[in-house]
Amino acid sequence: MEIAVAGGTGIAGSEVVRIAQQRGHRVRVLTRGNGVDVRSGDGLDALLDGVEVVVDALSTSTQSARVSTEFFTGTTSHLLAAGLRAGVRHHVALSIVGVDRAPHGYYAGKLAQEQAVQSGQVPWTVQRATQFHDFASQLYRNASVGPLHLAVRMLTQPIAVVEVATRLVDLAEAGPTGRARDIAGPREEQMSEMMRAWAAHTGRRGWMPEMGLPGAFGRALRDGSILPGDDADLGTVSFEDWLRAQPRG
Numbered sequence: 001m002e003i004a005v006a007g008g009t010g011i012a013g014s015e016v017v018r019i020a021q022q023r024g025h026r027v028r029v030l031t032r033g034n035g036v037d038v039r040s041g042d043g044l045d046a047l048l049d050g051v052e053v054v055v056d057a058l059s060t061s062t063q064s065a066r067v068s069t070e071f072f073t074g075t076t077s078h079l080l081a082a083g084l085r086a087g088v089r090h091h092v093a094l095s096i097v098g099v100d101r102a103p104h105g106y107y108a109g110k111l112a113q114e115q116a117v118q119s120g121q122v123p124w125t126v127q128r129a130t131q132f133h134d135f136a137s138q139l140y141r142n143a144s145v146g147p148l149h150l151a152v153r154m155l156t157q158p159i160a161v162v163e164v165a166t167r168l169v170d171l172a173e174a175g176p177t178g179r180a181r182d183i184a185g186p187r188e189e190q191m192s193e194m195m196r197a198w199a200a201h202t203g204r205r206g207w208m209p210e211m212g213l214p215g216a217f218g219r220a221l222r223d224g225s226i227l228p229g230d231d232a233d234l235g236t237v238s239f240e241d242w243l244r245a246q247p248r249g
Helices: 011-022 044-048 065-086 105-119 135-142 161-174 191-201 215-222 239-244
Strands: 002-006 026-030 053-056 090-096 124-129
Touching: 002 011, 011 026, 011 053, 011 161, 026 044, 044 065, 053 065, 053 161, 065 090, 065 105, 090 105, 090 161, 105 124, 124 161, 135 191, 191 239
Parallel strands: 002 026, 002 053, 053 090, 090 124
Antiparallel strands: none
């Protein structure tokens, strides 16, 4: 199968590329290095020619609802339009569990992305997943004030990125299914504890006071709005399992 991956150099996308290639699929990575600018649409027609499935694992670094929405609606519209012209038979988009219950900040863009995919003319699948285990290390680096690192109060059910990537390749092979069953990790965790555990494991020292993010989005992170429902499929790799496999500081 000929598969194109948007965001194929990112955390999830690179795993999708690896797993798809291991299964014998021909994979095209949609990057500027390959002559494609997904934000403008330049180069998409040429690189999608002959592609059967597009997997969209794009992400952007922002907490602005406006910026996130502009990014995801723009890139999605370009992917769908070029895919339709190229005869792409299946568009698979990675989203986040709970975006409809917490449509704020970055999540606002992901919800807009889902809506664009669902209203497009290319047959589609949307896969919502919970946060990856390494989100704890990303927040450690980003949630800081000078030398002080803040432990973010957030209920999550984190999942291994390889399990999400495997699901995305499974869906690409299976054909369009609409909204796929949500996927999440095996158990609920408190992000502040995950961050402190990661910091201790990797040799980071210092006080990490717990902090709740402000506003409606912060409340949604704390009150369980972004947790999966009872019908979600669960992975097998826990945060503890993942942390044991990480290099020690």
